[in-house]
Amino acid sequence: MFLRAFNFMYTTFFCLDEFGLFFIILITFKLQMQDTPELIHQLQQKNAEALVKVYDQYKGALYGIIFRMCQNKPLAEELLQETFLKIWRKSDQYDASKGKFFTWAYRIAKNTTLNALRRKDDLIQNEDLSVYEDRSAPEPKADYSALKGSIEQLDPQHREAIKLIYFNGLTHREAHEEMGVPLGTFKSYVRQALKKLRETYQQTLSIVGLLIEMMG
Amino acid sequence: MDRKSIKEDGILEQYLLGELSEKEAMEVTAILDEDAALRAYFENLEADFEHLAFENAIEPDAAVKTKLLKVATTAEQATISLATKKKSSFNFPIAASIAACLLLSSIWLYTNWKNAETNVDSLQNKTSDLEQRIERLEGDLAGTKKQFQEINQPSMTKLVLKGNAVSPNSVAVAYVDHTAKRVLLDPQGLSQLDQDHDYQLWADVEGEMINMGVISSEDALIAMTYIEHAESLNITIEPKGGNDHPTVERLISNVYL
Numbered sequence: 195m196f197l198r199a200f201n202f203m204y205t206t207f208f209c210l211d212e213f214g215l216f217f218i219i220l221i222t223f224k225l226q227m228q229d230t231p232e233l234i235h236q237l238q239q240k241n242a243e244a245l246v247k248v249y250d251q252y253k254g255a256l257y258g259i260i261f262r263m264c265q266n267k268p269l270a271e272e273l274l275q276e277t278f279l280k281i282w283r284k285s286d287q288y289d290a291s292k293g294k295f296f297t298w299a300y301r302i303a304k305n306t307t308l309n310a311l312r313r314k315d316d317l318i319q320n321e322d323l324s325v326y327e328d329r330s331a332p333e334p335k336a337d338y339s340a341l342k343g344s345i346e347q348l349d350p351q352h353r354e355a356i357k358l359i360y361f362n363g364l365t366h367r368e369a370h371e372e373m374g375v376p377l378g379t380f381k382s383y384v385r386q387a388l389k390k391l392r393e394t395y396q397q398t399l400s401i402v403g404l405l406i407e408m409m410g
Numbered sequence: 411m412d413r414k415s416i417k418e419d420g421i422l423e424q425y426l427l428g429e430l431s432e433k434e435a436m437e438v439t440a441i442l443d444e445d446a447a448l449r450a451y452f453e454n455l456e457a458d459f460e461h462l463a464f465e466n467a468i469e470p471d472a473a474v475k476t477k478l479l480k481v482a483t484t485a486e487q488a489t490i491s492l493a494t495k496k497k498s499s500f501n502f503p504i505a506a507s508i509a510a511c512l513l514l515s516s517i518w519l520y521t522n523w524k525n526a527e528t529n530v531d532s533l534q535n536k537t538s539d540l541e542q543r544i545e546r547l548e549g550d551l552a553g554t555k556k557q558f559q560e561i562n563q564p565s566m567t568k569l570v571l572k573g574n575a576v577s578p579n580s581v582a583v584a585y586v587d588h589t590a591k592r593v594l595l596d597p598q599g600l601s602q603l604d605q606d607h608d609y610q611l612w613a614d615v616e617g618e619m620i621n622m623g624v625i626s627s628e629d630a631l632i633a634m635t636y637i638e639h640a641e642s643l644n645i646t647i648e649p650k651g652g653n654d655h656p657t658v659e660r661l662i663s664n665v666y667l
Contacts, residue, residue, distance in 0.1 A: 242483055249475055254467030255460070261468055274470055275478045282482050292439060294453070296460045301428040343465025360459060361466070365429045366420060381420040388423070391458050
C-alpha cells in the first residue's frame, strides 16, 4: 500500500508540477494535524520518546508563531525549548475534552513568548540601554518569516488582522488600535478572514480526502 | 454572555487565543460543553488556526531538540532522584540509628555528669576535712604558743625530774611559778607504762605527800595542782586513775624546790 502511495505521489508530483507539490504538502499537514490520543497519553506518562514525537510534530508550527512574535532567532529558539519543557511538565493538565492539543500548546507558546518579551522590556527600561543595544535590535526579517499559504489569498486588511492576533500575539483590543479601525470593524475582519480560510481549507481538504481514498 | 454573542462577537476566537479572563473562559467552556453545534464550530475554528500555523511553520535549529531532550530528561531524573532521596530520608533504620546515637550520647553525658558530681562531693569533703584540720592545728598552735610564753615567764622555775633505779630512763620537767601559783609538767620523757598504771605527781609538805594530780601522757604540757609550802615534787607509779596515797616503793623521781 505504501509503495502504491509513493508511486501515486511521485506521479502526482511530476505530472501536476506545482499543484502536485501543493497537494503533497496538504496531505502532510492533514496527517500532522490529527491529534493522537495515544501519543498525548504517553507524553502525560512522561515518556521521553513521546516528547520527541510531539516535538517533531509541532516544532515547526510553534516555532513559526514564536519567531514571528519576537523576531529574534536565538531568543525564539530559547523560547521554543522553554515552551516544550512546559508542555512536558504540564502535560497532565491538558484535557482533550476542552480542545485540541495544538490549541493548548499554542497558548503556552504565546504566553511564554509574551512573558519573555515583557521581561526583556523591563530589563531595557531598568538597565543601561547600551548593554542591550545590540541584543534588543531586531534581526533583519528573513524571507521565511513572511506569511504564506492560504493566508496569502486573503484581502490585505483581513490578512493583517489574522497576522496581528495569531502571529504577533496581540489581543483584539491591541490589534484594532494597531490597525486604526474600530473594534467592531476589526472583529468583522477576523470573522470574514476565518470564513474565507474555512472555505479554502474545506475545498483542499475535500481534495486531499479524495486523493487519500484513491491511494487506499 | 450568550451563545449567539459568543459566535457573533468574536468571543470564541478570543477564547481560542487565550485572551479571556479565567471567569469568562470558564463560562465559555461551560457553554461549549452543553452546545454540540457550537462545539463543532469551535473545533473547526481550532482546525483552521492550526492549519494556518502548519502552513506557516518554520524549521528550528536541530540543536534545540538535543538541548530540550537533555534538559527535560535531566530535570526528570533530578525530580525522581529528589523524590527517592526524600522518601529515604524518612527511612526507619536511619531514624532508629539516630535515636540510638542520641540515647548513647545521653547515657554517656549522664555518666560523666554523675562522675563529676561524685568528684565534686569528694573534693567538698576533703576541703571540709582540711578546714577542720587547719582549725585544729591553729588551735594547737595557739595553745603551744601560749604554753611556750608561760614557761618562759621570768617568774617560772624549771625543775628536771630524773628517773631513779625504778625507772632510770625516765625524765620529766616541771615548771613552777610561785607568784602565779601554777605548776606545769612536761611528761614526754617518762617511760611508757602498761595499761593498768599511771604516773602521779605529789607535793611533800612537812613530811606529808599531797596529791597534785594524775599525769596524762597525751599532752605535751600538763597543768598540775599548785600546793603551798611544798618542799619537793615526787612522781610515783600508781594504779590506773591515780591513788589517794602514794606508793613510796614505786617512787621514780623527786626534786626539791
